[in-house]
Amino acid sequence: MFYNISILPRRVLLVLSTSVILAVVVTWASLRAEGGPSTPVPAAVAAEPGAVGVSVLIAAEALAEGVELAPDRIKAILLPEHVVGEDFLRDTETTRRALTQMRAMRAIPKDTPFVHSDLRPLSVKASDPTDIAAPPRAADRLASGMRAISVPLTRETSISGLIAPEDRVDIMVSYGLADGVRAVRTVLAHVRVVAIDGAGGGNAGARMITLELHPEGAKVLALAQGTGNLVFVLSPPGGGGLPRIASDVPLLSTQISGQPEAPARPVTVFRGQAGLRGEGAELRGAGIVARPVDHSGDAVAPVAR
Numbered sequence: 001m002f003y004n005i006s007i008l009p010r011r012v013l014l015v016l017s018t019s020v021i022l023a024v025v026v027t028w029a030s031l032r033a034e035g036g037p038s039t040p041v042p043a044a045v046a047a048e049p050g051a052v053g054v055s056v057l058i059a060a061e062a063l064a065e066g067v068e069l070a071p072d073r074i075k076a077i078l079l080p081e082h083v084v085g086e087d088f089l090r091d092t093e094t095t096r097r098a099l100t101q102m103r104a105m106r107a108i109p110k111d112t113p114f115v116h117s118d119l120r121p122l123s124v125k126a127s128d129p130t131d132i133a134a135p136p137r138a139a140d141r142l143a144s145g146m147r148a149i150s151v152p153l154t155r156e157t158s159i160s161g162l163i164a165p166e167d168r169v170d171i172m173v174s175y176g177l178a179d180g181v182r183a184v185r186t187v188l189a190h191v192r193v194v195a196i197d198g199a200g201g202g203n204a205g206a207r208m209i210t211l212e213l214h215p216e217g218a219k220v221l222a223l224a225q226g227t228g229n230l231v232f233v234l235s236p237p238g239g240g241g242l243p244r245i246a247s248d249v250p251l252l253s254t255q256i257s258g259q260p261e262a263p264a265r266p267v268t269v270f271r272g273q274a275g276l277r278g279e280g281a282e283l284r285g286a287g288i289v290a291r292p293v294d295h296s297g298d299a300v301a302p303v304a305r
């Protein structure tokens with residue numbers, strides 16, 4: 001049996017039409033959900049016209065790592081305020097100008113907001129560990145086979161603080177002898193200054209000086225430091241070459257003061273009478289007084305025959 005739809009009430013027709021439309025929409029939505037991804041990645045959605053939002057800068061195209069941010073690779077988009085992160089770059093003239101001096105540290109997809117962690121200045125090289133030079137070590141400043149040794153430095157011994165790294169110096173030692181006589185001699189010559197007080201600056205307040213020496217020279221300096229007071233003498237620049245162990249004759253204070261040399265102290269040698277006959281004159285000339293020993297009271301052991 002067929003009914004004439006035209007005679008049905010208008011309200012019934014409206015209900016039937018709405019039901020058919022809802023059924024079609026539900027069926028289409030279920031089919032789309034089955035064919036699409038289960039967890040789609042949300043993209044930056046612009047705010048609707050007239051809505052309140054924040055203008056941020058995004059990538060106008062996909063950017064590879066290391067690409068410079070030219071003006072045509074930057075664009076602005078209005079995002080809802082609740083989705084704008086603290087590290088997003090707001091659209092200002094200053095920010096745009098700063099971005100043109102940046103490069104991408106990693107790949108940036110298209111329409112992705114720029115953040116500080118994705119960018120680095122053009123003047124900064126890549127962060128590849130092979131491109132970053134290791135900080136220089138103190139040992140790298142020494143020539144092959146050389147050693148570094150540090151000794152105290154004072155205003156009096158450092159030429160009023162005029163000694164600086166890379167200078168060449170001669171090292172003298174001043175020490176005391178008997179009867180208040182002082183002596184001075186050069187122990188090392190043409191020694192290179194590596195650093196002063198560990199800071200590489202030649203100021204008068206520095207308290208340590210580091211010198212470059214070969215192993216034998218380092219031993220000589222260590223002995224000289226324990227013998228007396230070290231004095232540093234600035235050498236002329238240039239010349240190069242290795243430091244030398246000096247072998248000059250010590251200069252005594254009596255030689256520059258005009259004082260007579262101290263007399264030699266007599267030394268008494270107790271030897272037999274026969275042993276002094278041929279050596280008496282030589283010993284007396286050396287300041288040694290020979291006194292024979294009286295053996296008359298000594299017991300004499302009998303000699304077996």
